[in-house]
Amino acid sequence: MSGVLPDEEAAAGAAEAFAARFGAAPEGVWAAPGRVNVIGEHTDYNGGSVLPVALPHTVRAAAARRDDGRLVLVSAQHPGEDADVAVADLAPGTPGGWAGYPAGVVEQVRAAAAGGLSLLVDGDVPAGAGLSSSAALECAVALAVRDLLGLGWGPDDLVDVARRAENDFVGAPTGILDQSASVLCTAGHALHLDTRDRSWDQVPLDLEAAGLALLVVDSGTTHSHAESGYGERRRQCEEAARRLGVDYLCDLPGTDALAALDDGTDEGAVLLRRAWHVVTEDARVAEVVDLLRAGADPRGTGPVLTAGHASLRDDFEVSVPELDAVVEAALAAGAYGARMVGGGFGGSAVALVDAGAVEAVSAAVAERAGAPRSYVVVPAAGARRLQ
Structure with a gap:
């Protein structure tokens, strides 16, 4: 798939960019994919089923903890649009723009993240193309936050945290399709998800x-x-x-x-x-x-x-x-x-x-x-x- 980096190369690129921006290596690099839905549009918030697959395209999040109470957000896709805000001041609209998606994740764990976080994101999920670049961003950051802060979230927790960031912080009233696909999909399969009871299984899709x-x-x-x-x-x-x-x-x-x-x-x-x-x-x-x-x-x-x-x-x-x-x-x-x-x-x-x-x-x-x-x-x- 054109333009998609292997995981090792993608991780190295994100880590190098983080070190160049923050002067030290990140504590880790996490990735989450965009998705394309084989069938099942607008059924997720209506209690129905969906059938997405994950894309090879991902958003990567390189992250590290801070000790000054600040959340600093940098995006390779939005140069010059960095966000630097006190964790205590996070609220819908603060920060806005692309930074609202990762900030919406951190805002939900304000106490655990009180020391602050540095986050650099990079990726190749096309934005605005209906391929869930925002969910990929939220899920990559949710994984990073979980691991860095020792939160112990399971897959459903990751989906819920990412969805709330989009619904409550950014203000987009989406269902759970996008975040579920980004977290739960496996290679070579489509994810059959019942959005009412959240049961799911993998359907082989070897085209x-x-x-x-x-x-x-x-x-x-x-x-x-x-x-x-x-x-x-x-x-x-x-x-x-x-x-x-x-x-x-x-x-x-x-x-x-x-x-x-x-x-x-x-x-x-x-x-x-x-x-x-x-x-x-x-x-x-x-x-x-x-x-x-x-x-x-x-x-x-x-x-x-x-x-x-x-x-x-x-x-x-x-x-x-x-x-x-x-x-x-x-x-x-x-x-x-x-x-x-x-x-x-x-x-x-x-x-x-x-x-x-x-x-x-x-x-x-x-x-x-x-x-x-x-x-x-x-x-x-x-x-x-x-x-």
Whole structure:
């Protein structure tokens, strides 16, 4: 995968940059990956299931403890935007910008981190591309904080700390999909996660053996959960569930009950479309998981992915013309299936293609949709300590 450093090289680079900035070696280097979701968009905060894989792309965090009560944050991707704030003064908005994500992790352990921390982050997860660069940043820092401060967090704790940083400190109302994928994924597998009870298992996904590749195409249109219509969609789902008398939309056994939302008002029609997407998307996750577990040809999942895009475009209304163009171009070039990924309003699309057709599909998408970047995804390992 182009632009991805081996762990040893990535750790050395982060450690060297830390030493150059802070005048001493870090106490360790940790990494967490971005993710791409095979299927299951906007089901995580609706009590449904998701099926992500971890990217080989990671965010690395080199860190060390301090004794002056300061949190100093440096990013290789944001030169000149360092943050230096007293741990005691951490609060939503202080610091802001990219630094809010790691600061939101440290703020939750203010007492344990009272002496202060130095953190330098570097990485190759494309920002704003719908590949969860923010979750990768949060999870890498959460791992570093856990180990440096001896906090003993398990996987669920790491997910929760990272999610709260995004929800409560930064103000992006996401579910647990992104952080769970970053922490729990394993190489060669997709993570099947039930977001209601948080049970999970690994589903083998060996596309190479089937002569296939998962192609991620960056549309070139960036997005931000904190600023997009993501929060509005979540509120609409909550209202639809309330009107139907369930805690979560994915508690419904099927689509039959959804007609009750259509009360003749424009709002009711919108709520019906939003709920229709969620319930049918949850069913699509189950369909793909069943196909993969049965050892069926993964090409059979292609139409399910494409149906998911149509629902995200028409029912949930979170696609944009640039994403639609990428999907249409990929399908026209021979992809078995394609869809937008992530929260929407920009970001990336994913296409299931023959391994031998990667270059041709990439070229066709670049020509027809103007998409600037594409990556072949091999399901990779989750968060880990590198050094």
